Amino acid sequence: xxxxxxDNGLLLGLALLDGLASAALIFLVAVGLNLVFGVLRVLNxxxxxxxxIGAYTAAGLGAAxxxxxxxxxxxxxxxxxxxxxxxxxLGPLIERxxxxxxxxxxxxxxxxxxxxxxxxxEDVQKLIWGVQPVHHDAAMRLFGTVDVPFGSDFIxxxxxxxxxxxxxxxxxxxxxxxxxxxxxxGRMIVAVTTDREAATAIGINADRVYxxxxxxxxxxxxxxxxxxxxxxxxxxxxxxxTIVLSFAVVATAGxxxxxxxxxxxxxxxxxxxxxxxxxxxxxxxxxxxxxxxxLLVKPQGLFGTLExxxx
Amino acid sequence: MTHxxxxxxxxxxxxxxxAAAFAVPWLRFVLTLALAKGIAALGVMLLLRAGQVxxxxxxxxxxxxxxxxxxxxxxxxxxxxxxxxxxxxxxxxLVIGLFVARYREIFFGMxxxxxSMVFYSLLEKFYSITHGTDGMRVxxxxxxxxxxxxxxGEWAVLVAAxxxxxGFALLARLYLASPLGEALQxxxxxxxxxxxxxxxxxxxxxxxxxxxxxxxxxxxxxxxLTTRHVTPLMGYWTASGELVFIVILxxxxxxxxxxxxxxxxxxxxxxxxASVADAWQLILGAVLLAVILFARGGLFSLLRGRRx
Numbered sequence: 001x002x003x004x005x006x007d008n009g010l011l012l013g014l015a016l017l018d019g020l021a022s023a024a025l026i027f028l029v030a031v032g033l034n035l036v037f038g039v040l041r042v043l044n045x046x047x048x049x050x051x052x053i054g055a056y057t058a059a060g061l062g063a064a065x066x067x068x069x070x071x072x073x074x075x076x077x078x079x080x081x082x083x084x085x086x087x088x089x090l091g092p093l094i095e096r097x098x099x100x101x102x103x104x105x106x107x108x109x110x111x112x113x114x115x116x117x118x119x120x121x122e123d124v125q126k127l128i129w130g131v132q133p134v135h136h137d138a139a140m141r142l143f144g145t146v147d148v149p150f151g152s153d154f155i156x157x158x159x160x161x162x163x164x165x166x167x168x169x170x171x172x173x174x175x176x177x178x179x180x181x182x183x184x185x186g187r188m189i190v191a192v193t194t195d196r197e198a199a200t201a202i203g204i205n206a207d208r209v210y211x212x213x214x215x216x217x218x219x220x221x222x223x224x225x226x227x228x229x230x231x232x233x234x235x236x237x238x239x240x241x242t243i244v245l246s247f248a249v250v251a252t253a254g255x256x257x258x259x260x261x262x263x264x265x266x267x268x269x270x271x272x273x274x275x276x277x278x279x280x281x282x283x284x285x286x287x288x289x290x291x292x293x294x295l296l297v298k299p300q301g302l303f304g305t306l307e308x309x310x311x
Numbered sequence: 312m313t314h315x316x317x318x319x320x321x322x323x324x325x326x327x328x329x330a331a332a333f334a335v336p337w338l339r340f341v342l343t344l345a346l347a348k349g350i351a352a353l354g355v356m357l358l359l360r361a362g363q364v365x366x367x368x369x370x371x372x373x374x375x376x377x378x379x380x381x382x383x384x385x386x387x388x389x390x391x392x393x394x395x396x397x398x399x400x401x402x403x404x405l406v407i408g409l410f411v412a413r414y415r416e417i418f419f420g421m422x423x424x425x426x427s428m429v430f431y432s433l434l435e436k437f438y439s440i441t442h443g444t445d446g447m448r449v450x451x452x453x454x455x456x457x458x459x460x461x462x463x464g465e466w467a468v469l470v471a472a473x474x475x476x477x478g479f480a481l482l483a484r485l486y487l488a489s490p491l492g493e494a495l496q497x498x499x500x501x502x503x504x505x506x507x508x509x510x511x512x513x514x515x516x517x518x519x520x521x522x523x524x525x526x527x528x529x530x531x532x533x534x535x536l537t538t539r540h541v542t543p544l545m546g547y548w549t550a551s552g553e554l555v556f557i558v559i560l561x562x563x564x565x566x567x568x569x570x571x572x573x574x575x576x577x578x579x580x581x582x583x584x585a586s587v588a589d590a591w592q593l594i595l596g597a598v599l600l601a602v603i604l605f606a607r608g609g610l611f612s613l614l615r616g617r618r619x
Binding site for chain 2: 043045098101102106107108109111112113115116117118122123124126128144188199240244247248250251255285288289290292295296299300301
């Protein structure tokens with residue numbers, strides 16, 4: 001073990017730094033999915049489509065506004081703006097038109113409604129943005145690189161992946177926890193989650209809370225997509241792989257747990273990048289292996305409990 | 312519906328399939344695929360009886376398909392190859408079922424999904440064995456010792472699919488009417504009552520799971536023999552969603568529902584893909600939404616409603 005660390009310790013360090021960015025992105029998507037499930041009790045398969053649409057919109061908006069010649073923070077602002085737009089338009093639309101009709105239905109039918117929506121949105125993406133990879137990395141380039149010492153050498157990391165993405169993820173985590181615990185709207189969300197009937201009886205408008213929560217979840221999904229767009233080309237099918245990954249995070253963390261989603265996303269993100277360095281074939285397996293291992297020991301997830309309070 | 316009417320309906324259905332395949336040659340391929348998917352959907356329906364939805368049964372489809380692709384070189388006889396692939400899928404179902412039968416609802420669905428994605432990634436990543444996303448060709452096989460040319464081969468698979476479809480429909484019907492099958496609904500309503508009656512819910516679900524895995528495996532073996540080419544995409548999670556879709560489309564009532572749903576699904580897919588290549592998922596999604604929101608009983612109840 002000691003000898004292995006002497007040889008590979010530095011490489012392991014690099015792998016961990018690499019994993020931070022992917023953990024941050026996984027967290028953003030998974031926490032949105034988790035929030036929506038906690039309140040609406042609907043596992044939204046189309047959440048992955050919102051991620052993809054967020055990514056496409058961010059790339060498109062960035063190209064249209066010429067964000068390559070903007071200051072770095074403005075280019076980042078463009079990404080966030082694109083996410084907010086997608087979430088604010090599609091979120092209420094989906095909740096009002098579709099989900100509202102099926103809250104009283106069985107789980108199976110709810111899953112299938114969001115699956116149908118997912119199928120439709122997959123083709124909508126192809127019709128709007130085509131099937132060619134879309135890439136617009138202005139925001140990442142503008143933030144420049146940071147040299148990380150590696151033995152006697154230096155390895156350049158992009159500041160965007162090393163600081164910006166993890167920073168935003170931490171901000172979202174802290175902001176979300178603060179929002180749910182300290183603000184009136186947040187506490188209303190917690191109340192509806194705990195007991196919808198009692199919450200309605202004391203005058204909370206549950207419909208509004210559902211709408212608010214779903215829109216917030218949609219913005220988070222789109223934000224994950226938008227922030228990922230500078231780091232990799234967007235290809236058809238990215239929504240499908242994203243949603244499975246966030247399912248794995250949510251089930252591992254325990255349904256409806258926000259801090260748990262953060263820790264699990266970190267575990268899975270780091271685990272994957274370590275795998276890329278040391279056992280490349282296993283990279284895609286890591287999230288599921290972690291999930292299966294956790295559920296074998298704790299069937300309700302790492303932080304899941306059997307009590308009714310979920311957030 | 313009485314036994315006799317259902318038997319009559321099944322017979323009419325089989326004759327209609329054969330007649331359509333005879334009259335329109337290109338339908339042979341579509342109908343074989345539809346029957347295969349109908350068998351897999353029937354398996355998924357058994358689990359739905361217990362209120363459990365699996366978003367991972369395409370794993371068993373892909374597993375059996377690859378089993379056929381690997382074994383066809385050594386076992387060149389389709390009538391041996393089919394039972395072998397089904398048996399292997401059932402064994403995999405037993406191993407995985409022992410694990411997932413402990414979980415319910417969302418967790419059951421997600422675990423199936425996760426395991427199927429593990430299998431999918433294995434197929435995709437181990438290029439030296441599975442040829443990755445390129446997939447594998449299935450060597451030609453004999454039927455009852457006879458080498459078949461293209462058209463004869465197509466007929467052979469179609470007839471095999473039809474026989475297996477009827478066989479599994481009968482089996483499913485007997486099973487659902489047996490105490491073990493009736494107990495499935497107990498898992499959906501209240502599990503504790505089953506335990507009080509001395510029936511272990513896990514074992515009840517496990518039996519259904521192994522059966523459904525065998526049926527999905529049957530579908531995979533048939534598809535491999537029809538398309539003669541297997542790819543990891545057969546096991547992707549969206550393929551599992553397709554199976555659940557077919558059950559809902561057909562209506563989760565009788566054992567004929569999944570087959571009706573599968574044929575409707577395949578026909579819509581073929582026509583939609585031919586006329587609007589980039590929008591067939593859009594059309595299927597809209598159909599699925601329409602069925603769930605406006606025709607809850609599925610196609611099966613629509614047909615019945617009109618007759619009554």
